[in-house]
């Protein structure tokens with residue numbers, strides 16, 4: 001079990017990859033949309049079926065009332081990601097203007113996401129969106145820094161075009177410094193390569209100085225199903241995209257476990273928060289769309 005955050009320097013398939021990994025995971029999974037520029041799954045994969053008031057924005061008010069209110073609100077905001085019952089979604093912001101109100105919420109939410117992994121037995125995939133920087137660091141409102149700091153693995157989604165690689169290099173430098181100073185260490189960082197463009201994994205990895213942990217092929221119809229809610233192509237689950245996503249789970253999990261061995265154990269929850277987590281653990285596999 002692990003907390004995996006996906007982000008990019010330049011839009012390059014973060015949401016599609018997050019969904020592919022969440023749906024490919026062999027374990028109960030929570031997909032948390034923490035992109036301050038707004039969520040895409042409500043209007044995309046879910047085809048606009050989810051009420052705009054449901055999701056991460058509801059946590060901003062609850063957080064101010066303390067960790068137990070936050071945990072209870074969090075549990076109320078989770079929705080089934082698909083019909084299988086053990087994959088859940090914390091939907092993202094419905095309006096980018098809500099990002100300012102979230103600035104103080106990402107850190108307590110990040111703690112809760114860690115507890116969803118350690119206490120409730122979920123793999124957590126975070127869509128952190130395109131990272132916005134300012135002089136010397138991540139932008140405090142337009143990037144969800146705390147969720148990156150608390151992740152076991154931070155995957156920068158890069159494609160095989162030079163502009164994507166070039167835009168990613170400075171963000172890697174900045175993130176390595178942030179993760180070393182305020183996160184779980186610079187080695188949390190890896191690349192997820194979307195195989196579109198001429199660059200190969202070894203070239204990307206040597207250009208960026210960070211390992212390419214996994215790759216996903218460019219596969220238009222399954223990606224349109226994930227990203228836009230287009231009809232699922234025949235054999236969606238056996239498509240190259242979903243097969244690669246299943247294969248990617250292995251090395252990503254291995255990196256997370258390798259790092260875990262050297263990390264501090266996560267904070268113990270208060271009894272109220274532990275109760276909520278226990279109910280979520282018991283609900284695994286029984287929550288339907």
Ligand SMILES: Nc1ncnc2c1ncn2[C@@H]1O[C@H](COP(=O)(O)OP(=O)(O)O)[C@@H](O)[C@H]1O
Pocket residue numbers: 008010011012013014015016017040129194216217218219220221223224227228241
């Ligand atoms: N692996 C892929 N194969 C084909 N198309 C993809 C793939 N990944 C992303 N896309 C397409 O690229 C566009 C941007 O993807 P998206 O996941 O929204 O990126 P981001 O979240 O980084 O902005 C979408 O139209 C999506 O369908």
Ligand SMILES: [Mg+2]
Pocket residue numbers: 014015016035040129
């Ligand atoms: Mg996105």
